[in-house]
Amino acid sequence: MTQLNPRQKQAVHYIDGPCLVLAGAGSGKTSVITRKIAYLIEECQIAARNIAALTFTNKAAREMKERATKLVKGSAAKGLTVSTFHNLGLNIIRREYRALGFKPGFSIFDSEDARALLKELMLKDGDLDTDLLDLTQHQISNWKNDQVVPGTALSKAESEGEQRMAIVYERYNQALRAYNAVDFDDLILVPVQLFAENADVLAHWQKKIRYLLVDEYQDTNNAQYLLVKQLIGDRGSLTVVGDDDQSIYAWRGARPENMSQLKVDFPSLEVIKLEQNYRSTQRILKTANHLIANNPHEFEKTLWSDKSIGEPIRIIQCSNEEAEAERVANEIVAQKLQRQAKFHDFAVLYRSNHQARLVELKLQHHQIPYAMSGGTSFFARTEIKDVMAYLRLVINPDDDNAFLRIINTPRRQIGTSTLEALGRYATEREISLFTACDELGLQSHIPEKPLERVKRFCHWILKISERSETDEAMPAIREMVDDIDYEAWLHQNASSSKVAERRMENVYYLLDSIGKMLNPEDPAREPSSLKDAISKLVLMDLLDRQEEEETLDQVQMLTLHASKGLEFPHVFIVGLEEEILPHRNSIEDENIEEERRLAYVGITRAQRSLTLLLANKRKQYGEVIETSESRFLAELPEGDVEREGFGQSTPENNQKKGQETLSNLMAMFDDDPN
Ligand code: ATP
Ligand code: MG
Numbered sequence: 001m002t003q004l005n006p007r008q009k010q011a012v013h014y015i016d017g018p019c020l021v022l023a024g025a026g027s028g029k030t031s032v033i034t035r036k037i038a039y040l041i042e043e044c045q046i047a048a049r050n051i052a053a054l055t056f057t058n059k060a061a062r063e064m065k066e067r068a069t070k071l072v073k074g075s076a077a078k079g080l081t082v083s084t085f086h087n088l089g090l091n092i093i094r095r096e097y098r099a100l101g102f103k104p105g106f107s108i109f110d111s112e113d114a115r116a117l118l119k120e121l122m123l124k125d126g127d128l129d130t131d132l133l134d135l136t137q138h139q140i141s142n143w144k145n146d147q148v149v150p151g152t153a154l155s156k157a158e159s160e161g162e163q164r165m166a167i168v169y170e171r172y173n174q175a176l177r178a179y180n181a182v183d184f185d186d187l188i189l190v191p192v193q194l195f196a197e198n199a200d201v202l203a204h205w206q207k208k209i210r211y212l213l214v215d216e217y218q219d220t221n222n223a224q225y226l227l228v229k230q231l232i233g234d235r236g237s238l239t240v241v242g243d244d245d246q247s248i249y250a251w252r253g254a255r256p257e258n259m260s261q262l263k264v265d266f267p268s269l270e271v272i273k274l275e276q277n278y279r280s281t282q283r284i285l286k287t288a289n290h291l292i293a294n295n296p297h298e299f300e301k302t303l304w305s306d307k308s309i310g311e312p313i314r315i316i317q318c319s320n321e322e323a324e325a326e327r328v329a330n331e332i333v334a335q336k337l338q339r340q341a342k343f344h345d346f347a348v349l350y351r352s353n354h355q356a357r358l359v360e361l362k363l364q365h366h367q368i369p370y371a372m373s374g375g376t377s378f379f380a381r382t383e384i385k386d387v388m389a390y391l392r393l394v395i396n397p398d399d400d401n402a403f404l405r406i407i408n409t410p411r412r413q414i415g416t417s418t419l420e421a422l423g424r425y426a427t428e429r430e431i432s433l434f435t436a437c438d439e440l441g442l443q444s445h446i447p448e449k450p451l452e453r454v455k456r457f458c459h460w461i462l463k464i465s466e467r468s469e470t471d472e473a474m475p476a477i478r479e480m481v482d483d484i485d486y487e488a489w490l491h492q493n494a495s496s497s498k499v500a501e502r503r504m505e506n507v508y509y510l511l512d513s514i515g516k517m518l519n520p521e522d523p524a525r526e527p528s529s530l531k532d533a534i535s536k537l538v539l540m541d542l543l544d545r546q547e548e549e550e551t552l553d554q555v556q557m558l559t560l561h562a563s564k565g566l567e568f569p570h571v572f573i574v575g576l577e578e579e580i581l582p583h584r585n586s587i588e589d590e591n592i593e594e595e596r597r598l599a600y601v602g603i604t605r606a607q608r609s610l611t612l613l614l615a616n617k618r619k620q621y622g623e624v625i626e627t628s629e630s631r632f633l634a635e636l637p638e639g640d641v642e643r644e645g646f647g648q649s650t651p652e653n654n655q656k657k658g659q660e661t662l663s664n665l666m667a668m669f670d671d672d673p674n
Pocket of ligand 2: 030215
């Protein structure tokens, strides 16, 4: 076990009141949390089930839980909660659904579902363009994060546009209620509102969570901070750790000010700063510090390392994006040999998901195993969304979005006029589409044949729904996928049979994962009901394969956002170009500081080597454009970087002859998730 330094020890042992650990990357903040969990269990006799630690991604939560569990003796960590904020919110809603007026088996709308619902509501008013839709969705999310209810939003509206948005907000919330559904923001907002209104329920949860720890505190939004304050009450049993330089979620409402707010809300707050970085070589650390010094700072922090000076940072300029991706693959093959490393020692980080595709392709081409997370979500794949929609309908027949997604997937010859009539009928009576199908009055609205098809569909879903509540759940849902002949449907709709097969494999993977949740192999794990399993799965917004897969020897591919909190011996960051990093939108909005923090997060993931790549030309929006190098490169310490490929006419000669052309490869890999 690593020896904690005196400041870390102080943070672990301090339990007399609220405690904030404020420190730079790699200084052991997460380590303080895991050690403190062990300390609370073993030295303070707090039962693991009364301790909760929160963070932001499923991956980070899993890692933290693993680290904490290893630190305590025997099975003392059993019952410990280490989860994302959203998961905790989900658990609260699931337990308190009656007090909240939900029916069991409520649905969680992801951002795409929410968007579809909004679109439908706004189309009714006749006004709709994509920008307005985006803006409205964003505004509603902001309102929810700031605890603004529709009535308040309406009374505070300053323009006609805002007024209209507030009205849409109200109708959107009503629709969610009718669908027995919550959206992502509700997962935090609904518990916060419940706690504010119901002292008994709050007291129950305060009793359950005797000690709360929060990692990556700089990324909490208003609602999350309120939830923390409610759970703590005036007991002060709170430890939070964070780094304002790693705040990268302002666009989702994160408020790094929550760090200074803590001192105001908890005057007895103990602030502890850590200064030693245990992760990176001197050069990597210096590079990161140099870069972030270009941002203004509210909190003064220093960060030093006693590790070796290390290798220079490499900056590699490639002729185009394909060469960049090829170079990454070649480097990994070569370095793996030279360094005697494993594939999982390497990580490739990128600003936006679309950058991953070409790298993926090249890794595949070189037969380099890789795992992606935070990228195109497993759950964003068409086939997974389809099957999940069936499952959502099975557990909650009132989920209209799920209903609409699959009523004609595969085709059931139920036409749009039938669906429109059904929709009108349901809206008039304020019932869900599914319930509408069952009502007699519908006969006068819809001709006999299609009506019969609709009814048959509903009857079939109900039968599966009934079976799903027995131990027949797994066979029932497997039969469901067979019944609809989904595989044939995939073959009809995919560009090649290979693509269809891969999609079907994803479906099987999903079913197997559900099977494991219903009947866990590990006897220590509690079996879930289908309802619980589905809501848990809906929450896994990241490509979130099961733990056992994580130990495989694979190159890690992640967005910069998803890489937060993690560390890798060798890191590649691609696309160090203006308009990519910093992102085009942030340049337009003059929000360079957040992009710089994002670059800082990326750089500080590296333990031993860091390679930054960029391309001279890149296809963007269907056009090949000349790029210019990221302004951040000029902010790195000259003496510690080595540049390659600059000013040379043909920097790339690493393309093997006879290699398949990009377009051939692209055709082979035509597996666009949507
Ligand atoms: P980030 O800001 O990126 O989330 P962090 O502050 O949470 O980083 P950790 O991930 O906890 O930092 O620690 C970084 C690395 O340093 C880990 O590999 C951890 O095991 C190691 N480490 C932490 N404290 C010590 C220590 N006292 N002695 C040796 N190694 C340590
Ligand atoms: Mg951390």
